[in-house]
Amino acid sequence: MTYCCALRLKDGMVFISDTRTNAGVDHISVFRKLYTFGIAGERFITIQTSGNLATTQAVIGHLQNQLEVKQEPNLYSVNTMFEVAELVGHTLKKVISDVTSDTLEQSNYYCSLLVGGQIGSADMQLYNIYPQGNFICATPDTPYFQIGESKYGKPILDRTLRYDMPLDEAMRCSLISFDSTIRSNVSVGMPLDALVYKKDSLEIPNGKRIYEEDQYFTMISKGWSEALRQGLIELAKPTADYFQ
Amino acid sequence: MTYCCALRLKDGMVFISDTRTNAGVDHISVFRKLYTFGIAGERFITIQTSGNLATTQAVIGHLQNQLEVKQEPNLYSVNTMFEVAELVGHTLKKVISDVTSDTLEQSNYYCSLLVGGQIGSADMQLYNIYPQGNFICATPDTPYFQIGESKYGKPILDRTLRYDMPLDEAMRCSLISFDSTIRSNVSVGMPLDALVYKKDSLEIPNGKRIYEEDQYFTMISKGWSEALRQGLIELAKPTADYFQ
Numbered sequence: 001m002t003y004c005c006a007l008r009l010k011d012g013m014v015f016i017s018d019t020r021t022n023a024g025v026d027h028i029s030v031f032r033k034l035y036t037f038g039i040a041g042e043r044f045i046t047i048q049t050s051g052n053l054a055t056t057q058a059v060i061g062h063l064q065n066q067l068e069v070k071q072e073p074n075l076y077s078v079n080t081m082f083e084v085a086e087l088v089g090h091t092l093k094k095v096i097s098d099v100t101s102d103t104l105e106q107s108n109y110y111c112s113l114l115v116g117g118q119i120g121s122a123d124m125q126l127y128n129i130y131p132q133g134n135f136i137c138a139t140p141d142t143p144y145f146q147i148g149e150s151k152y153g154k155p156i157l158d159r160t161l162r163y164d165m166p167l168d169e170a171m172r173c174s175l176i177s178f179d180s181t182i183r184s185n186v187s188v189g190m191p192l193d194a195l196v197y198k199k200d201s202l203e204i205p206n207g208k209r210i211y212e213e214d215q216y217f218t219m220i221s222k223g224w225s226e227a228l229r230q231g232l233i234e235l236a237k238p239t240a241d242y243f244q
Numbered sequence: 245m246t247y248c249c250a251l252r253l254k255d256g257m258v259f260i261s262d263t264r265t266n267a268g269v270d271h272i273s274v275f276r277k278l279y280t281f282g283i284a285g286e287r288f289i290t291i292q293t294s295g296n297l298a299t300t301q302a303v304i305g306h307l308q309n310q311l312e313v314k315q316e317p318n319l320y321s322v323n324t325m326f327e328v329a330e331l332v333g334h335t336l337k338k339v340i341s342d343v344t345s346d347t348l349e350q351s352n353y354y355c356s357l358l359v360g361g362q363i364g365s366a367d368m369q370l371y372n373i374y375p376q377g378n379f380i381c382a383t384p385d386t387p388y389f390q391i392g393e394s395k396y397g398k399p400i401l402d403r404t405l406r407y408d409m410p411l412d413e414a415m416r417c418s419l420i421s422f423d424s425t426i427r428s429n430v431s432v433g434m435p436l437d438a439l440v441y442k443k444d445s446l447e448i449p450n451g452k453r454i455y456e457e458d459q460y461f462t463m464i465s466k467g468w469s470e471a472l473r474q475g476l477i478e479l480a481k482p483t484a485d486y487f488q
Contacts, residue, residue: 151428159427159469171486172481220479227475228404238460243412243415
């Protein structure tokens with residue numbers, strides 16, 4: 001499996017992806033699932049991938065190839081993030097239908113994508129793109145999307161994430177969402193790829209690859225377990241009727 | 245869906261089940277999924293159910309009917325918790341095969357069961373019973389089982405639950421696991437049925453039905469959100485390389 005999470009907040013965007021792929025528990029590999037595109041000062045685009053690895057690599061491959069051979073439209077020629085989402089969606093749909101025309105069989109080749117970024121002076125946008133090529137857009141009400149193994153890491157986001165949260169706090173919140181997932185499900189694994197985009201910067205961040213031995217990640221993983229245990233002990237004891 | 249969780253700890257057992265059933269989002273009902281059997285001073289048995297409602301009600305119905313018509317074997321005539329698990333497993337398998345002999349179609353009628361309890365001076369036991377009638381048994385290494393919508397509530401159990409945890413702390417831990425699930429997934433809903441069995445008591449607890457307006461549950465739900473937010477703020481800020 002995979003776990004990718006993307007936040008579109010007041011001050012910017014946070015993206016984290018794991019890197020574990022598996023075709024059975026005895027066939028586990030490390031593949032990057034977070035890709036960046038962009039032209040500094042003009043546009044920044046991130047794509048996160050979940051699902052069939054051949055499909056996701058083909059989608060990224062086509063998008064890169066369109067740029068190389070200057071095929072129109074491409075990620076650097078479209079005008080808005082909406083057009084970016086359309087282009088990625090069309091590319092995804094075509095990749096899947098190229099493998100097989102059998103609609104039932106197509107689901108074997110499905111993947112989901114998160115596409116976020118900013119072009120020029122327009123707002124940042126974050127899209128969740130479905131295998132059918134259509135998509136939904138994040139809003140202040142629902143400022144985050146997850147793809148892949150999303151359930152373990154959802155409660156912490158639902159309880160603490162806010163649209164107007166500072167980026168460093170949002171990063172901690174997302175890292176804990178990943179740590180919780182990794183502890184409970186072996187199909188999601190380190191290293192992680194994390195990337196923060198500051199609103200209106202129009203820079204292309206390098207991002208950070210977080211390895212298992214990463215000092216900060218280890219520290220907050222331990223610190224969080226401690227905080228939970230402490231929080232649990234400090235909760236009032238159940239009333240007597242809970243033991244009747 | 246459903247969420248049921250059962251713990252077998254050093255000092256006793258904790259069982260919690262939700263009560264929401266749904267056949268589509270426009271067909272939601274409240275059905276009990278936690279059942280108790282027993283003879284005070286001799287044996288205590290709890291069964292929690294998840295899956296096709298007709299199947300789970302048929303299993304419970306057959307087990308109750310066996311007792312009423314004194315059919316052998318029954319829950320009060322078997323000698324050990326292992327034999328209880330076998331009886332429940334056989335009953336479940338028969339209920340499913342009575343509906344259809346088509347193996348592929350059988351999965352539509354699947355359910356999973358958690359069976360816990362104690363008979364006489366033997367150890368308490370907790371079993372997870374599969375639709376095929378076979379089962380696994382909880383141990384100090386893995387002192388809990390979940391059935392149904394289990395992923396949202398797993399991280400808190402994985403991080404904080406210990407075999408030698410006091411029962412009141414284990415109850416808080418389980419309630420938070422339920423609160424997290426209910427907040428993130430509408431297919432799991434209040435009221436909850438909770439029950440604590442104290443080791444070697446051989447009593448049949450009444451248990452407690454926890455309604456949405458339950459004062460204690462509301463308090464720890466709010467208290468936990470507060471503890472998480474506080475814990476998050478107190479974690480050290482990410483190092484600069486996280487923003488590069």
